[in-house]
Amino acid sequence: MAIGLIIIGDEILSGRRVDQHFPKVVQLLAARGLQLAWAEILADDPARITATLKRTFASDDIVFCCGGIGATPDDHTRLAAADALGLPLVLHEQGKANIQQRIVQMGREAGHEVDLNSAENLHRLKMAEFAQGAALIPNPYNNIAGFALHKHYFVPGFPVMAWPMIEWVLDHHYADLFNRAPHLEQSVLVYETAESALTPLMVEIEARYPRVKVFSLPSVGDANTRRHIELGVKGEPAQTLTAFEHMVAELNKLKVEFNNI
Template identity: 75%
Template sequence: MTTTIGLIIIGDEILSGKRVDAHLPKVVQLLAARGLQLGWAEYIGDDPARITATLRRTFASGDIVFSTGGIGATPDDHTRQAAAAALGRPLVLHAQGAENIRQRVLQVAREAGQEVDLNAPDNLQRLKMAEFADGAELIPNPYNNVAGFALGSHYFVPGFPVMAWPMIEWVLDTHYAHLFNREARAERAVLVYEMAESLLTPLMVAIEAKWPAVKVFSLPSVGDATTRRHIELGVKGEPAAVQAAFDHLREGLDLLGAEYQAHL
């Protein structure tokens, strides 16, 4: 059975266009480097009810899920609370997570040559970032040591790429190395020029019927002043099956009299 990996990207700033999401392409890259593939992705605003409902559904799925954003301590951060609500668990202060935050506060104060009161309201507020659903485990944050958290096969990291990406890599390399197979997938494609997609559909259907381990993809382009109208037509999947399916694809294109060229 194929393991499904999902990605949830949380934040009004993404949906409003104030920031452009960089997590999706990066996670695809991190997974591909390990022979893995993203199965789905969702964008959600800072809506506690919607985040809770989404997490309740994804917890039930059994998928491996990475969630970025919303784990801070400001009023617009709801992910920690939503994860607890989705599982019906209380929020509790994680002892090591809280100690990490205190040590970070002390480090920043030392570097600035300042005295610090760990019981000051602002520092007590920072400890909210270590309040997770009961039973959560920490995800180390190499940037500032303020941890993310894991609940089952769900992994919650900050929205900042400089923190989130190494944390996601740590999860993959620590917990899922047994899934890595850098030779597990292959992809071959051609560019087919000036041909209607409908004429290629029977060939695509026939290939998927003959090679169930292969997916056929078709990406049309209308062209522009420098590029002719074309379709990127290809196959992806298990390497041995991909090669056989690709040979059949080219034979089918030859029979159709199509003009095409290899596409890397």
């Protein structure tokens, strides 16, 4: 079962903000023995968001979607998710209650009573309008929930909210997947060698050890290191250990300079 990530926001694509979700989601998954299979960054474009969600809803993937679930004109994710499934947007009663509770709390903290029927506060309820049948994802930061549909989990763009919500989804819905596939990774730094010279070895290792993947990460070097390639193997632990020993032995035969990491 693949896990995907969708990040939504013009500000990411324009460079006004640097995405933080991708590395954090990779970290959250790795801590549970899981791995991200794909990621996409989308603009605040309703048609593109809808088309992307139609495609991902049709898959069997677990998908986390960050951003665009607020109530401002550039927040399109809630409607796009409904459109992608051909479902109406409806006001979620518990989501509504959560928002109203938050409004009252903020009013008390500011020292004044609130009018839940004011235009501003009625507009805030749009954040509880989800595709019919959606379930809530609790938001520990301000109690304004995200929503879940068909193994897709929609959370705000704010990291302080999104990350604990993603953790909650993983821990409450997918704990049975944690650490099901033991994983090992080992690599060396190979110096001053062309990647093409190592390719036959990489092909041989993947052919011989089907539960292992080879990776090659070239670097031109910097002030602290020479030109090198991080060459490694990853996958099922027992085969990875054997594949790594084989790789080291072949590197010695090639008489290339390398160091273990």
